[in-house]
Amino acid sequence: MNLPNIMVEMVVAFVAVYFIAITLEAPKRTLSYGALAGSLGWGVYLVGLSFLDIVGATFLASLFIAWIAHLFARFLKTPVTIYFIPAFIALVPGAGVYQSVYAFINKEYAEAQQHLVLTLQISGAIALAIFIVDSLFGLMSRIKASKAQKHSAE
Amino acid sequence: MTVTPNPEMDFELYMDTAVLAGQIMLESNAETYRVEETVTRILNETGLQMTDALALTTGLVATLDSPNMHAITVVKRITERTTNLNRVSRVNAVSRNFVEGRLNIQEAYDALQNIDEIQYSGRQKSFALIGFIQLFIFLMGGTFYDFLAMIPVSAAVSFVLHIAAKWKIRPFIQNMVSSFVIAVLTAFLLELLTFPIQPDTIIISAIMPLLPGTILTNGIRDTFRGDYMSGAAKILEAFVIAVFIAIGIGAGLVVGGEVIR
Secondary structure (H helix, E strand, O other), rough: OOOHHHHHHHHHHHHHHHHHHHHHHHHHOOOOHHHHHHHHHHHHHHHHHHOOHHHHHHHHHHHHHHHHHHHHHHHOOOOHHHHHHHOOOOOHHHHHHHHHHHHHOOOHHHHHEEEHHHHHHHHHHHHHHHHHHHHHHHHHHHHHHHHHHHHOOO | OHHHOOOOOHHHHHHHHHHHHHHHHHOOOOOHHHHHHHHHHHHHHOOOOEEEEEEOOEEEEEEEOOOOOOEEEEEOOOOOOOOOHHHHHHHHHHHHHHOOOOOHHHHHHHHHHHOOOOOHHHHHHHHHHHHHHHHHHHHHHHHHHHHHHHHHHHHHHHHHHHHHOOOOOOHHHHHHHHHHHHHHHHHHHOOOOOOOOOOOHHHHHHHOOOHHHHHHHHHHHHHOOOOHHHHHHHHHHHHHHHHHHHHHHHHHHHHHHHHHH
16 A cells, blocks of 8 residues: 555544544543554554554554554543544454344355454454553653652661 | 541442443443452452452453451343443543542442433434445445445345344344345345346444344453453354354345335
8 A cells, every 4th residue: 555545544533533533532631642553553553454454453553553642642631542442443343243244144154154253363462562552651650759758868 | 457437438439449340341232351340449449358350242240348347249240232332431430530639439329320421422323334334334345336235225224234233133133134124225226226236245334233243243342351251251242243144144035125126
């Protein structure tokens, strides 16, 4: 996929995430930040697709979104979920869950299994990325706190 | 080191505040660990020796105890969950202000009780839903023709969900009915429209707001954190929701195909 296409899709993703954030009742002042995280994440995903498979590209984009969401959360003093849920909406494998169940109902078991495995891999990749970034930020704040404690002890 | 309970302190009010905060957060689909953290933080303000909270997707238990008083334990059942990021954010702000001493316990309790502010009107939310579906089709690889064919479908989804919310219809039935409507309309459009459309792309974009992708991912996140009960509950919830949507779509395609023929 070439660069102009990616730019157009990022703009589309920005507006789409903005809209879904409204239906999820995101606080007004955080709407554009969530949309920004979603749009940049979609850009990373599209770039990642050019040299990785879907799971790898999703993992890369999720690392990026989780990181930027933590920055926004610190900056605006809000819980990080407020950016996670809208920003990940384009990456989470909702369609995959549906496709695997639909194939299962239609007795196409091989197809159902394929969809199911891919779905679990994608959501596992997202969960792992969030887990890694959460742990890193937690570690950083603990290091900062212990440094501050040492500082005040002296 | 034993802490003597201060007789002036109204422990029950602390308990009510903490449980109310936890209940609002769980009902708004906040993460389980964050709910436990918030409840424990509010209870810790009492200075008692033992404060503990256990949050599950479907319920909340919190306890407050010290050697020289009777333990206070509250169980709260959570039956309905809809994602509401504003309420999560407001509870977080109240608990932060309370712990940092800017609110006293009575003010925090009152603030939590009046947390339901309306940010967006029903019309704004319906419009946002239509906008999301219409744009999402491009991210799924749809063409401009799909965008045009999508307009009646997204309007119908928004209408059905609006009516369902008004009459407080169960979420599973809501999902099934709206997917049924989507599938019937798509089957019609496939026959009636002269330009080529991709029915699969249209259906998947239209059910996107209903699909449990976020719930599944949150379930796996909870499992990674060691909250196996909440994780398993959320993963199961995701598949149950998907089953109802798939039934709706399957039935709608059959009915729509038969009617048009």
